[in-house]
Amino acid sequence: MPYHDDTPQCRIRVHLRLRPSAKPSTAIHIQDETATVLIDVQKSSGGGPPKSYMDQIVFNVDSIVQSTDQQQVYEQIAKPSVDDFLKGYNSTIMAYGQVGAGKTFTMTGDMKVYGNRGIIPRSIHQIFEEKENKPEAGIVVHMSYMEIYQEALYDLLQQRSDNLMIIEENHLPAVRGLAKIRVETEAQAVQWFFEGEKFRTYGHHILNPLSSRSHTILTFYMERRVQRCRALTDFTVAKLNLVDLAGVERLKKVSTDTGGLMRREACVINKSLSFLEQTVYALRLGQGYVPFRQSKVTTLLKESLGGNCKTVLIVNCWPEEYFLDETVNSKFSSPCKPICIFTNSIQSRP
Numbered sequence: 001m002p003y004h005d006d007t008p009q010c011r012i013r014v015h016l017r018l019r020p021s022a023k024p025s026t027a028i029h030i031q032d033e034t035a036t037v038l039i040d041v042q043k044s045s046g047g048g049p050p051k052s053y054m055d056q057i058v059f060n061v062d063s064i065v066q067s068t069d070q071q072q073v074y075e076q077i078a079k080p081s082v083d084d085f086l087k088g089y090n091s092t093i094m095a096y097g098q099v100g101a102g103k104t105f106t107m108t109g110d111m112k113v114y115g116n117r118g119i120i121p122r123s124i125h126q127i128f129e130e131k132e133n134k135p136e137a138g139i140v141v142h143m144s145y146m147e148i149y150q151e152a153l154y155d156l157l158q159q160r161s162d163n164l165m166i167i168e169e170n171h172l173p174a175v176r177g178l179a180k181i182r183v184e185t186e187a188q189a190v191q192w193f194f195e196g197e198k199f200r201t202y203g204h205h206i207l208n209p210l211s212s213r214s215h216t217i218l219t220f221y222m223e224r225r226v227q228r229c230r231a232l233t234d235f236t237v238a239k240l241n242l243v244d245l246a247g248v249e250r251l252k253k254v255s256t257d258t259g260g261l262m263r264r265e266a267c268v269i270n271k272s273l274s275f276l277e278q279t280v281y282a283l284r285l286g287q288g289y290v291p292f293r294q295s296k297v298t299t300l301l302k303e304s305l306g307g308n309c310k311t312v313l314i315v316n317c318w319p320e321e322y323f324l325d326e327t328v329n330s331k332f333s334s335p336c337k338p339i340c341i342f343t344n345s346i347q348s349r350p
């Protein structure tokens, strides 16, 4: 069931997507009714017969998707966020998970097969359908697309310009130098998105011939007129972040190259994802100090994780035995669920 939350405080929604597998691990038990995943793991110490070595890791999410149907994934997980954005709420949809587990398939999709297009092209369609159907709302849309590679920022809509700097604006991070392109139609937005994709950093390894080596953040900025009463018109502004995080990597599983570029990339990616985990745990525990500034991705996602935003996290997993360690590590998503964030739809333009 798609989920809508109109309360001023809402929590991060967490969805698990398992990619199709011919041989799923028997250690993973899915309970669809309660959206719970139970994973049998070996206890590290202790005596007794083999069975007593087993322990069970439990993590709870909001829903579990095992289907490959991109339309269903969009309807169930992403569309409510785009609806919220169009109503004037800041929204974020973020894909996290192991390498090759389907993050880019979920966000961008297979653009050669129309039915397999992902959340980004479908969101673009929904945004411009609203703009066309409601001319009275005077909707204005801008977009930006950036990449975080090796802790440096690149503007994918300016031929990968690196002339960007994180600054603070109204106590929130902003990126100076980032192009915000005004887009009038769905075709223009798709064209700019493809233009940005050309400059994205990909690598090739055993698990994925087209592996993202960076985090990307595609943002839509919307401004629309809202008639409060006959004499009063508000201009509501909102942002939609579509985030494709780089994958959690065990280097020995993806490459035999232990000293080169892939190793350096994997170290930086894993470090930034572990900072993301630390940030989530600090928010979950309600700690006064939240280490947002430890990495570029947590700095830029400050509002999505602990500010004024409705956030959805999609955790992509391989259900095979070979990836069980990484699947267990995905349990970090569980503590995201109770994190409450403040949401306010009326952010009027002065």
Ligand SMILES: Nc1ncnc2c1ncn2[C@@H]1O[C@H](COP(=O)(O)OP(=O)(O)OP(=O)(O)O)[C@@H](O)[C@H]1O
Pocket: 018, 019, 020, 067, 068, 097, 098, 099, 100, 101, 102, 103, 104, 105, 106, 110, 208, 210, 211, 212, 213, 246, 247, 248, 316
């Ligand atoms: N649910 C799915 N159904 C069908 N094919 C899928 C699915 N998930 C992933 N794939 C396929 O698996 C391959 C790897 O997926 P994808 O590139 O999306 O992984 P990723 O998590 O983004 O990886 P990386 O972290 O390496 O960038 C692609 O060829 C993709 O089409």
